[in-house]
Structures are given as structure tokens and as C-alpha cells.
Amino acid sequence: MKRASTIISIFAYLLLVSYAGADTMSSANYKIVQDSLNYGGSVSSSTNYSLNDTAGDVAPGSISSTNYTIGGGYLPMNETTLSISLLSPTSLSSLQDQTSGSSTDTSPVTVTTDDPAGYALTVSAATSPLLEKGSDSIADYAETASGTPEFWSVATGDAAFGFSVSGSNVPGLFKDNGSACGSGSANGLCFMGFKGTNPITIGSMSTRTSTSGDTTTLHYQMETKGATISPGTYGGTLTLTATAN
Numbered sequence: 001m002k003r004a005s006t007i008i009s010i011f012a013y014l015l016l017v018s019y020a021g022a023d024t025m026s027s028a029n030y031k032i033v034q035d036s037l038n039y040g041g042s043v044s045s046s047t048n049y050s051l052n053d054t055a056g057d058v059a060p061g062s063i064s065s066t067n068y069t070i071g072g073g074y075l076p077m078n079e080t081t082l083s084i085s086l087l088s089p090t091s092l093s094s095l096q097d098q099t100s101g102s103s104t105d106t107s108p109v110t111v112t113t114d115d116p117a118g119y120a121l122t123v124s125a126a127t128s129p130l131l132e133k134g135s136d137s138i139a140d141y142a143e144t145a146s147g148t149p150e151f152w153s154v155a156t157g158d159a160a161f162g163f164s165v166s167g168s169n170v171p172g173l174f175k176d177n178g179s180a181c182g183s184g185s186a187n188g189l190c191f192m193g194f195k196g197t198n199p200i201t202i203g204s205m206s207t208r209t210s211t212s213g214d215t216t217t218l219h220y221q222m223e224t225k226g227a228t229i230s231p232g233t234y235g236g237t238l239t240l241t242a243t244a245n
Helices: none
Strands: 040-045 050-055 061-064 069-072 082-086 100-113 119-125 131-133 136-138 158-167 200-205 214-225 238-244
Touching: 082 238, 100 119, 100 238, 119 214, 136 158, 158 200, 200 214
Parallel strands: none
Antiparallel strands: 040 050, 061 069, 082 100, 100 214, 119 200, 119 238, 131 136, 158 214
16 A cells, blocks of 8 residues: 655646746745746646646756656656555464464565655554454564563463564664664564554655665564464455655
């Protein structure tokens, strides 16, 4: 799933004298980010396409390099692009022992945006707990302090499924300094449980990403520790949402 804040551009037909200049105009309720005074323009459309053009525009076009793109002239305007890519769905390996064992897996998620203000990435679960098989389920990991990631620990007699994240731009709560969570580096060692449909922020940037995007990796872990789990295949659905700032 992807979501992006967008700028809606309204084009009007103007017949004005040629003027090579642009400015920002605003009022209490509206703002024109860019204006261009030329001598003509129109809107052309068909069933599948719409074209807004001007006559007399100076040096329009797009020029790009590895890290930057320049949209020259009036037509390009200020558009924001946003994409999210999940390389593969996760599938934890089978636990051979019904009462004891653990399993792990990872899912890299890459967000790419040219929004100068960056993006935010959240994850949410369709159900609580996430992993279900008919009327059976495996509990979401329960942190000592709810909502605060911690080093993985499951008590004897329990079973749990949780997650952590690693990457260059994950929240500080998921980082660890070797002895405690909350500071240091994001090594994927500080875990928490999903909170149902409540979104949890797992990555963010306050600037545009590189053209290759910014990758956050989810780390999943399931463990049974002396708990009797009904055999079978358990599953659930996670929703990853990237929002341009």
C-alpha cells in the first residue's frame, strides 16, 4: 500500500503579454507556487490523456543526474513522487518441535521519494494477534513496557511472535547500544509486538531519498518455549504504508 501527499495544479487559459519571470503569490486561503506570464495556452484531452500547454515558455524540459532532477520552465510545476517496494513476503521456517523452538526471517522495504521533506513508513497488522489458524493463534510479543522495544525474551510456558527493524533511518526506540535499547545503532535486536491496526512508525527521513531509495529491514521472530501449539500453518497480513511529508 502506498500513499502520498500531492500538489494539485490548476491550469487556466491566459492571454497576456510575454513576460520572462515567475513568482510566488498567496492569500489567506490559496497559494500559487509558480506563475508564468506567456502569450497563450490551452488544455487538450482525450479518453485517456490530458495535456496542458503554454506558448512562449522559456527553456522547458527536464534535466537530471544521479541525485538531482531539474524541471525547467512552467509546465513541470512542483510534483512529488513516492514509491514503496517490498522485495518478498516473509515465510518463517517450520518449527519441528510442537512445544519448543524458534524461527526468524526478514523483509527489506525500500521507499523512494523526491519530496524535499522526506517520508514516513509505518506497519500495521490486520488482526490482533497477527498469526492465526482458524480459532488458534500465536500471541503477539508483549513488551515489559508496552510500545517500547526490548531484547527478545520469552518466558517458559509461553509462545510469541514479534518484530524488529534495522536501517539507517529507523526510530531511536529500535536502536541498541549492546546493553540496552533506545540508543546506539539499529541492529534489528530490539523487538516488540504488533498492535493490531494501530500503525507503528518503523522508518522516516526529513529529506528526499537517493534515487535508489531508503531501505528499512523488518526482522521477524517466533518462539515457543514449552508452550503447546496446535500444529498447522499460521498466517497473517501486514500493511506497510509510506507517506510523503
